[in-house]
Amino acid sequence: MTTLTTQQVLDEGLPDWRVLIRTLQTCFETGSFATGADLVGRIAAVAEQLNHHPDVLLRYPNVLVTTTSHDVGGLTDRDVTLARRISQVAADLGVAAAPQKVGTSEIGIDVMDAEAVRPFWQAVLGYVTNDADETELSDPMGRGPTIWFQQMDAPRPQRNRIHLDVWVPHDQAEARLQATLDAGGRLLSDEAAPSFWVLADPEGNEACVCTNLDRQSG
Structure with missing residues (x-):
């Protein structure tokens, strides 16, 4: 099974969905818990038919859906087909998608020796090696953010x-x-945009706003 690049997925024309890291995600605005439960049941039936199973979070008043092909560590035609079918069952139920509401986060740790540092974070968080990338750590319950380790060329004690x-x-x-700039943030770098922008709060703590665009890995 061949993984798809971000552009290949975008070319499939899935207006209800957005590519985030190695996943397709969307949010369905159900308006009630009962409608959400009905939608989840229909999604489960489609997933069984296709033998491809997404992560589904039922909340009041929406349902969050994430799909990826774990066996290849990325998106494939299976995810595109599943996403399209899920959009159809939601439309049949009269439930609108709000893909602009989806998002996710990672924690990046700058290191000189990832092999030495990684076990500490794995142990203290109770995390496991990420199925899609063995250099990353992930929450086995799917609740916390992924932890990844950024290799430094030299120590940087002067910054976070x-x-x-x-x-x-x-x-x-x-x-x-x-919105981040309006809230008092500073733009430190846009050299890698639209892959990511580096920002800092008023005391210099950093965060990156990231997208899947213009990335070599797709």
């Missing part, structure tokens, strides 16, 4: 070495960036 990567839909990045 832990930062947040905030992943947003590509069509929401500019708005999120502006």
Whole structure:
């Protein structure tokens, strides 16, 4: 099974969905818990038919859906087909998608020796090696953010070495960036945009606003 690049997924025309890291995600505005439960049941039936199973979070008043192909560590035609079918069952139920509301985050730790540092964070958080990337750590219950380790060329004691990567839909990045600047943030670098922008709060704590666009890995 071949993984798809972000552009290949975008070319499939899935208006209800957004690519975030190695996943397709969406939010369905159900308006009630009962409607959400009905939608989850229909999603489960489609997933069984296709033998491809998404992560589904039922909340009041929405349902969050995430799909990826764990066996290859990325998105495939299976995810595109599943997303399209899920959109159809939601439409049949009269439930609208709000993909602009999805997002996820990672914690980046700058290190000189990832092999020495990683076991500490794995133990203290109770995390496991990420199925999609063995250099990353993930919450086995799927609740906490992924932890990844950024290799440094030299120690940087003068600045923070832990930062947040905030992943947003590509069509929401500019708005999120502006909102952060309006809230007192500073733009440190846009050299890698639209892959990511580096920002800092008034005391210099850093965060990156990230999208899946213009990334070599897709």
